[in-house]
Each structure stands twice: as C-alpha cells, then as structure tokens.
Amino acid sequence: MTVRELVFRYTAFAVIATLVNLGTQRFILTLGTDAFFYAAAVAAGTLTGLVVKYILDKRWIFGDIQTGLKAHGRKFTLYTIMGVFTTAIFWSSETAFWLIWKTDFMREVGAIAGLAVGYFVKYQLDRRFVFSSAQLVSDGPDS
Secondary structure (H helix, E strand, O other), X not given: OOHHHHHHHHHHHHHHHHHHHHHHHHHHHOOOOOHHHXXXXXXXXXHHXXXXXXXXXXXXXXXXXXXXHHHHHHHHHHHHHHHHHHHHHHHHHHHHHHHHHOXXXXXXHHHHHHHHHHHHHHHHHHHHHHOOOXXXXXXXXXX
C-alpha cells in the first residue's frame, strides 16, 4: 500500500469511527442531558468508536489477518491501552469546548479536533506496539 492509500484509508476509518462515536453520543443525549447522561454518552461513544476502528485498522491498515479469541483478545487489549492516552486528548478537547461554549455544535467541534490529534498519535503507537508483527506493504512512488 502506498503512503497516499494508507493516509486515505486511515482518514476514512477515523471519519467512520468518529461518526459512530458522535452518533452514539447523540442517541444517549436524547435520553437526558444532565451530567450522568453526558458521561454515559462520552463513554458509550468512545467504546463504539474504538471497536469499529479496531476492526477496520486491524485488517485494512495493518494487514493483520490473525483470527481467534486469543489473537483478538491480546491485540484488542493492547489497542485499548494505547487508546487510553489518546482518549484523554479527545475527552479533554471535547469537554473544554463544551465548558467554554456550552453548545452541542462546539462540543462536537472539540470532539473532532481531539479525535484528529488522538488518531494521529494512536497510529504511531499502534504501529510500534500493537501491530508490530504485521507487515505494512509499501510500494510505488508514494511510499
């Protein structure tokens, strides 16, 4: 895969996971808007986005075709651990925008900004620590 293809795929998958995350948050926030529902929305959105991104990254970014509970369990655990730091970036950005502007639109702008920075950092961590045994195929003039 060329660098251009890698960037396109990773960006597309980040967008998909972001939409799943924010869609989950919006759904939860239809049930209530107090602090409990806000925390539940952020947590549920993060979990659904994480699972979707893991499935897409594992196969289509890192070329990892291992199957089975043991392989998935180990890698998903590492993937999640790597995401703890990057999730803190996302949550901090989203919450800061909410506290400053107190609108759903700006909360989502903060979420998108935090996710963008977080996904860049996460790719570097995943490549080095989670999927280090998977082979990234680079060929062509863009690699």
